[in-house]
Amino acid sequence: MATTNIMIVGVGGQGTLLTSRILGNLAVVAGYDVKISEVHGLSQRGGSVVTYVRYGESVAEPIVEAGQVDVLIAFERLEALRYLHYVKKDGTVIVNNQRIDPITVVSGQTEYPEGIIDTITSRRKTLVVDAMDVAKAIGSPKSFNIVVLGAAAKSMDYTVEQWEDVIKNTVPPKTVEKNLEAFRKGYDL
Amino acid sequence: MAQQKILIGNEAIARGAYEAGVKVSSAYPGTPSTEISEKLVQYEEVYCEWAPNEKVAVEVACGASMSGVRSMACMKHVGLNVASDPIYTMSYIGVTGGLVLVVADDPGMYSSQNEQDTRMIGRASMIPVVEPSDSQEAKDFFKYAFDLSEKYDTPIILRTTTRLAHSQGMVTLEDRCEPVDIPYEKNVAKNVMVPANAIKRHLVVEDRLNRMAIDGADMPINKVEMNDTKIGFITCGIAYQYVKEVCPNASVLKLGLLNPLPKKLIEDFASKVDRLIIFEELEPVIEEQVKSWGIKCEGKELFTRQGEYSANMLREKILGQAVELEEAANVPARPPVLCPGCPHRSVYSVLNKLKLHAAGDIGCYTLGASAPLSVLDTTICMGSSISSLHGMEKAKGKEYIKKWVAVIGDSTFLHTGVNSLMNMVYNKATGTVIILDNSTTGMTGHQEHAATGKTLQGEPTYAIDIYNLIKAMGIEHVYEINAFDTAELERVIKEEQERDEVSVIITKSPCVLLKGNVFPDKCVPVTENCKKCGACLRPGCPAITKNADGTISIDENMCNACGLCMQLCKFGAIKKEAK
Numbered sequence: 042m043a044t045t046n047i048m049i050v051g052v053g054g055q056g057t058l059l060t061s062r063i064l065g066n067l068a069v070v071a072g073y074d075v076k077i078s079e080v081h082g083l084s085q086r087g088g089s090v091v092t093y094v095r096y097g098e099s100v101a102e103p104i105v106e107a108g109q110v111d112v113l114i115a116f117e118r119l120e121a122l123r124y125l126h127y128v129k130k131d132g133t134v135i136v137n138n139q140r141i142d143p144i145t146v147v148s149g150q151t152e153y154p155e156g157i158i159d160t161i162t163s164r165r166k167t168l169v170v171d172a173m174d175v176a177k178a179i180g181s182p183k184s185f186n187i188v189v190l191g192a193a194a195k196s197m198d199y200t201v202e203q204w205e206d207v208i209k210n211t212v213p214p215k216t217v218e219k220n221l222e223a224f225r226k227g228y229d230l
Numbered sequence: 231m232a233q234q235k236i237l238i239g240n241e242a243i244a245r246g247a248y249e250a251g252v253k254v255s256s257a258y259p260g261t262p263s264t265e266i267s268e269k270l271v272q273y274e275e276v277y278c279e280w281a282p283n284e285k286v287a288v289e290v291a292c293g294a295s296m297s298g299v300r301s302m303a304c305m306k307h308v309g310l311n312v313a314s315d316p317i318y319t320m321s322y323i324g325v326t327g328g329l330v331l332v333v334a335d336d337p338g339m340y341s342s343q344n345e346q347d348t349r350m351i352g353r354a355s356m357i358p359v360v361e362p363s364d365s366q367e368a369k370d371f372f373k374y375a376f377d378l379s380e381k382y383d384t385p386i387i388l389r390t391t392t393r394l395a396h397s398q399g400m401v402t403l404e405d406r407c408e409p410v411d412i413p414y415e416k417n418v419a420k421n422v423m424v425p426a427n428a429i430k431r432h433l434v435v436e437d438r439l440n441r442m443a444i445d446g447a448d449m450p451i452n453k454v455e456m457n458d459t460k461i462g463f464i465t466c467g468i469a470y471q472y473v474k475e476v477c478p479n480a481s482v483l484k485l486g487l488l489n490p491l492p493k494k495l496i497e498d499f500a501s502k503v504d505r506l507i508i509f510e511e512l513e514p515v516i517e518e519q520v521k522s523w524g525i526k527c528e529g530k531e532l533f534t535r536q537g538e539y540s541a542n543m544l545r546e547k548i549l550g551q552a553v554e555l556e557e558a559a560n561v562p563a564r565p566p567v568l569c570p571g572c573p574h575r576s577v578y579s580v581l582n583k584l585k586l587h588a589a590g591d592i593g594c595y596t597l598g599a600s601a602p603l604s605v606l607d608t609t610i611c612m613g614s615s616i617s618s619l620h621g622m623e624k625a626k627g628k629e630y631i632k633k634w635v636a637v638i639g640d641s642t643f644l645h646t647g648v649n650s651l652m653n654m655v656y657n658k659a660t661g662t663v664i665i666l667d668n669s670t671t672g673m674t675g676h677q678e679h680a681a682t683g684k685t686l687q688g689e690p691t692y693a694i695d696i697y698n699l700i701k702a703m704g705i706e707h708v709y710e711i712n713a714f715d716t717a718e719l720e721r722v723i724k725e726e727q728e729r730d731e732v733s734v735i736i737t738k739s740p741c742v743l744l745k746g747n748v749f750p751d752k753c754v755p756v757t758e759n760c761k762k763c764g765a766c767l768r769p770g771c772p773a774i775t776k777n778a779d780g781t782i783s784i785d786e787n788m789c790n791a792c793g794l795c796m797q798l799c800k801f802g803a804i805k806k807e808a809k
Contacts, residue, residue: 078393147767
């Protein structure tokens with residue numbers, strides 16, 4: 042099979058690392074070769090964060106380059122737009138419709154762009170998720186990233202059982218129940 | 231079936247340490263090497279620790295090796311500079327138990343102040359360098375490095391890069407081998423490096439490198455993949471993966487031993503291909519040596535010395551494919567920032583108010599160099615804030631230095647700042663030093679250090695008392711102040727700026743991200759009182775957003791109720807509430 046390229050983008054602290062680990066463990070369970078590239082250190086302090094996951098029969102390169110992404114999972118809409126050119130023309134974007142102002146906006150150097158969702162939707166197959174609302178509704182705002190992942194699950198070829206098993210074994214034990222609920226809410230969107 | 235696990239490169243190295251029978255590991259945190267020590271903790275068979283700096287860490291590993299067990303030290307590339315002193319001489323001494331130094335380079339400078347290439351330092355210090363290209367190799371090559379170390383009686387550098395250290399790949403796990411424990415034998419000629427002994431050892435070092443260059447032809451870490459001979463690549467590390475991605479049918483010589491280079495192997499390979507291309511990130515280390523042997527090859531005329539490589543570079547330069555890329559959207563940059571509730575922001579807002587210049591250092595607080603805080607004037611390396619402030623005073627005089635302070639974190643102060651402060655005391659300086667003590671090594675992900683009272687394993691231990699340490703140096707004016715008490719901070723800084731003696735102000739407030747912190751409150755705008763003056767926005771707290779009408783909103787999930795914005799608001803337009 043051809044290698045599947047997934048890119049996860051967001052703001053440092055939004056949980057891109059946990060998400061990429063879930064995707065990595067899924068690929069292992071399904072018997073694929075897999076490589077994941079993470080970002081640690083400085084950029085995690087509220088900066089723009091990018092993680093790559095590649096799985097298939099045999100994977101060499103650990104990163105995904107511009108124009109090669111099959112599925113873009115974005116935890117913040119400005120970040121989705123920043124990396125939109127990485128997505129293949131027939132690729133899919135799953136975007137959490139949340140706004141987090143970068144410091145360049147907070148300090149008045151520039152404005153947060155209007156109409157981001159319209160731009161993304163007009164250029165790629167897009168699923169817009171209000172994950173924070175869903176996560177708050179189940180009393181677990183921190184699980185918003187798993188809601189997004191649930192929504193993204195429909196664009197990937199794993200079974201729901203595989204997803205749930207891997208989430209159980211990857212997230213911190215105390216959070217399993219809430220995260221499974223978050224996943225199902227996202228999946229049913 | 232052998233157990234397989236998906237591991238980041240650093241975790242694979244930790245596993246390799248366990249399997250290789252390593253007994254002792256010492257390190258100072260530094261991205262991208264930090265997780266090696268953090269993952270080592272799970273193997274009780276390996277003693278591991280945080281040292282105050284990389285020189286200490288390497289010397290601990292040297293001692294363990296001399297006593298007869300396998301040992302290691304881990305650091306980022308710039309940490310190797312701090313440890314330069316022991317390594318240049320340890321190459322003369324060699325080892326008893328195997329000694330491997332893991333050094334992580336950072337092409338692209340994701341978390342570093344420069345982009346140096348450790349292979350060059352391997353050459354300069356005459357220490358062999360081994361480099362893996364994925365997680366499996368990180369474990370395998372690390373173990374093999376111990377065999378090389380003991381066989382050739384030399385320390386070895388295992389060089390990694392950010393991309394390898396932080397990429398996950400499948401790794402086959404193996405059992406731990408029986409650790410070596412060689413009985414100690416006194417050997418002054420080998421272990422005491424005075425000139426008479428060192429002169430003889432230098433010959434040994436040269437002979438060792440010559441032998442390794444020859445033996446390299448048969449080492450399993452160097453791999454020849456003969457395919458189509460129109461193009462042959464010589465490559466190493468993560469760059470190999472890009473070659474395999476784009477040119478799977480080309481011939482490849484993948485080098486695992488980067489110093490010394492296996493000359494015969496390279497000459498043979500070069501003679502079999504029509505066009506020889508060297509594909510190596512950062513400096514032309516392989517290329518310049520290969521060219522010096524009279525072999526025609528291409529390298530840096532095609533590929534940059536800067537940043538990370540990519541598959542698209544090969545598609546463009548080798549396959550001649552125009553990589554048609556959609557233009558990136560023109561969107562606001564999102565640089566990293568100090569967290570909401572960060573105590574550094576509070577201290578910096580006071581420095582801004584007093585219009586002071588700051589000699590900066592390495593840590594989260596380096597982020598204070600960017601707008602809107604823009605408080606730092608300089609950043610060089612670990613510990614340099616204090617010593618460079620001293621240099622400024624000696625250059626321009628004590629009146630000049632009244633407009634300056636040095637700012638340095640607690641972990642960085644213990645790393646190398648403490649020596650700089652000794653120098654200020656000794657040489658009659660008058661400057662003011664601010665130690666931003668947040669009780670952790672913040673930027674690298676909250677590691678313990680000598681003043682936190684906990685070991686790498688999280689066990690309770692003695693905590694160096696920074697206040698009394700400084701008092702013991704003979705500095706009379708030392709203050710501990712809550713970082714969020716801006717009025718008191720302002721008063722003390724003003725007073726100490728005028729004093730013709732060294733003063734140290736320790737701003738004590740823990741990092742907001744430390745585990746166990748609970749924030750029951752939040753700050754809330756009282757919009758009817760808001761005069762839209764923007765004072766609360768000035769320190770650039772990410773939890774505060776300016777509304778279209780000039781009033782503000784505060785994100786209740788991000789806010790930790792540090793109260794800095796409340797202190798800055800003169801109109802009572804922000805209040806604290808329970809979350």
